[in-house]
Amino acid sequence: MSNESTTQEQEQNGDAERTSEQLVELAKRRGYFFQSSGAYGGVGGFYTFGPQGASLKSNVEDAWRDRFALEEGNMEIDAPTIMPEPVFEASGHLEGFDDMLVECSECGESHRADHIVEDNTDFEDAESLPIPEVEEVIAEHELVCPSCGAGLAGEAVEAFNLMFATNIGPGDSQPGYLRPETAQGIFVEFPRLKEYARNTLPFGVTQIGRAYRNEISPRRSIIRTREFTQAELEYFIDPEEDEPDLSAVEDVGVRLYPVTEQNAEDGNEIETTIGDAVAKGVITDPWVAYFLGIAQEWYDSIGVDMDRFRFRQHLSGERAHYASDCWDAESEIDRNWIEIAGFAHRGDYDLSKHAEHSGDRFTIFKQYDEPKTVERATVDPDMSYLGPEFGGDAQAVVEELEALAGRDRSAFDDEPVEIELEGESHEIPVEKTGFAVEEQTEAGEHVVPNVIEPSFGVDRVVYTVLHHAYREDEVAGEERTYLELEPEVAPTFAGVFPLQNDDELEAQADDIASELREAGLSATYDDSGNIGRRYRRQDEVGTPFCVTVDYETIENEETTVTVRERDSTDQKRLPVDGLAETLVALREGNVAFSELEGE
Numbered sequence: 001m002s003n004e005s006t007t008q009e010q011e012q013n014g015d016a017e018r019t020s021e022q023l024v025e026l027a028k029r030r031g032y033f034f035q036s037s038g039a040y041g042g043v044g045g046f047y048t049f050g051p052q053g054a055s056l057k058s059n060v061e062d063a064w065r066d067r068f069a070l071e072e073g074n075m076e077i078d079a080p081t082i083m084p085e086p087v088f089e090a091s092g093h094l095e096g097f098d099d100m101l102v103e104c105s106e107c108g109e110s111h112r113a114d115h116i117v118e119d120n121t122d123f124e125d126a127e128s129l130p131i132p133e134v135e136e137v138i139a140e141h142e143l144v145c146p147s148c149g150a151g152l153a154g155e156a157v158e159a160f161n162l163m164f165a166t167n168i169g170p171g172d173s174q175p176g177y178l179r180p181e182t183a184q185g186i187f188v189e190f191p192r193l194k195e196y197a198r199n200t201l202p203f204g205v206t207q208i209g210r211a212y213r214n215e216i217s218p219r220r221s222i223i224r225t226r227e228f229t230q231a232e233l234e235y236f237i238d239p240e241e242d243e244p245d246l247s248a249v250e251d252v253g254v255r256l257y258p259v260t261e262q263n264a265e266d267g268n269e270i271e272t273t274i275g276d277a278v279a280k281g282v283i284t285d286p287w288v289a290y291f292l293g294i295a296q297e298w299y300d301s302i303g304v305d306m307d308r309f310r311f312r313q314h315l316s317g318e319r320a321h322y323a324s325d326c327w328d329a330e331s332e333i334d335r336n337w338i339e340i341a342g343f344a345h346r347g348d349y350d351l352s353k354h355a356e357h358s359g360d361r362f363t364i365f366k367q368y369d370e371p372k373t374v375e376r377a378t379v380d381p382d383m384s385y386l387g388p389e390f391g392g393d394a395q396a397v398v399e400e401l402e403a404l405a406g407r408d409r410s411a412f413d414d415e416p417v418e419i420e421l422e423g424e425s426h427e428i429p430v431e432k433t434g435f436a437v438e439e440q441t442e443a444g445e446h447v448v449p450n451v452i453e454p455s456f457g458v459d460r461v462v463y464t465v466l467h468h469a470y471r472e473d474e475v476a477g478e479e480r481t482y483l484e485l486e487p488e489v490a491p492t493f494a495g496v497f498p499l500q501n502d503d504e505l506e507a508q509a510d511d512i513a514s515e516l517r518e519a520g521l522s523a524t525y526d527d528s529g530n531i532g533r534r535y536r537r538q539d540e541v542g543t544p545f546c547v548t549v550d551y552e553t554i555e556n557e558e559t560t561v562t563v564r565e566r567d568s569t570d571q572k573r574l575p576v577d578g579l580a581e582t583l584v585a586l587r588e589g590n591v592a593f594s595e596l597e598g599e
């Protein structure tokens with residue numbers, strides 16, 4: 001069968017920044033994504049995924065679910081996006097989820113002060129600087145407003161909280177917030193979720209859903225928006241006992257950029273394997289290493305270009321308030337590295353905070369193999385003494401004595417016992433505390449699990465997949481743009497066309513499209529414009545194969561169609577009988593198009 005002639009060497013787009021411009025234009029034209037509420041002038045930081053984009057995004061989410069929920073044996077939940085204020089008091093978001101805001105008094109535009117510093121000076125981690133220092137850097141370097149060019153020296157830099165506030169119910173008596181991360185929906189439900197996990201560690205809970213951040217300056221289309229989708233896994237472990245199966249990922253090759261290399265003058269990324277990185281202490285936590293290995297393979301499988309991908313460790317000032325170690329997955333877009341996921345060791349921060357604020361039990365009871373006899377220090381204070389002595393504070397004194405007995409029994413060796421209450425110290429005779437050390441038999445203990453969190457930004461994955469798939473070449477003397485999307489995520493797997501407007505051809509093409517859909521393939525029927533235009537249209541949205549019904553199909557004894565492969569533009573005549581099975585095999589990667597027998 002003759003092929004469309006294609007330039008042998010596909011021209012990779014030389015001008016990186018042009019790729020993003022072209023991509024955003026293509027995304028709008030072909031229904032991938034576009035700014036929302038355009039009829040009302042649009043509003044920064046909100047995007048609508050069109051028919052192609054919604055399908056690509058949902059395919060990415062399905063692929064993530066398959067790998068991180070189903071294959072790993074983790075649960076999935078779907079929690080509300082609005083949560084009451086106490087949740088975010090406990091999580092620390094109300095107090096510390098801030099970015100640095102500077103407003104230009106000339107044009108009134110708001111900007112991220114740390115971004116202005118990073119974009120115009122040698123500072124790489126301005127986010128970790130204290131606000132007065134950022135103000136000084138702006139003044140010293142005479143930095144200007146990116147919108148109007150006016151000097152920003154002397155402008156106040158302020159901490160701006162990124163949470164979207166709302167009221168739950170009528171009036172303003174119950175403040176609520178749109179969640180800034182899906183994670184909190186998992187943490188607050190831990191007391192119930194642990195029951196579903198039969199109170200046994202380790203276990204993981206996933207969630208794919210919307211998160212909201214009132215970003216100061218949303219930018220780069222869907223890369224930094226105010227409403228976006230996260231796919232998060234909270235993996236709960238017993239820090240003293242649970243270990244991951246590193247053998248499953250030890251040979252996975254990764255490109256790492258650890259803190260040591262970032263801080264070294266001639267530091268570089270390291271090409272290594274997960275096994276080696278753990279053995280050499282480059283990745284210190286084996287659980288983080290395990291999830292980096294899985295993520296590396298997953299990104300590869302959905303079409304992220306591994307030559308434009310790395311894991312970078314957070315510098316100490318960069319880490320979120322809850323994280324003891326964190327690595328970002330980064331993809332290269334227009335010669336810049338963009339964070340597309342974070343892999344954090346959150347310790348017991350979240351569960352301890354929610355326990356403290358809610359009074360509920362955020363622990364797992366760990367049964368010992370054999371019951372243990374342990375010594376416990378207890379108090380049984382004499383209330384007839386504490387009552388008159390401390391009045392309304394007597395109960396607080398009891399609690400302080402209990403806590404003291406738990407943490408430092410030697411404090412009861414001295415006469416009198418000293419305690420502190422609201423910054424004031426008090427003395428209590430030892431005999432009034434009822435202090436005793438008793439032997440107790442315990443069947444187990446309550447442990448606060450630690451959390452390992454792979455957190456993916458779905459929109460950024462979608463953008464990366466599109467950007468890394470963007471190609472331009474020449475076919476039959478004509479310029480062509482196409483998206484080399486992996487079949488697993490491509491919005492449409494096959495375009496089906498009648499060669500010409502002819503009832504018989506159209507009916508046959510329609511039947512074939514239906515058969516393909518019945519076989520679980522997404523197929524689109526297209527009869528508008530000439531066949532060349534239809535190919536270009538499908539190429540531009542990244543459809544891997546096109547099937548054309550022509551007169552040979554209906555005239556010959558054996559019913560055959562033309563199948564064209566997107567990337568090579570090669571064409572083959574294949575029988576309609578078994579076509580769906582053949583295309584399924586192509587989709588699953590069980591056979592390559594070049595291996596198919598056909599004219």
Ligand code: GAP
Nearest residue numbers: 181183223224225228340341342455456457460
């Ligand atoms: N639960 C942890 C957490 O939320 P994060 O690093 O703040 O961590 C995780 O966010 C991921 O969410 C990021 O790696 C990024 O891919 C995505 N993300 C964060 N802010 C975003 C925004 N404004 N627009 C689009 N994606 C965003």
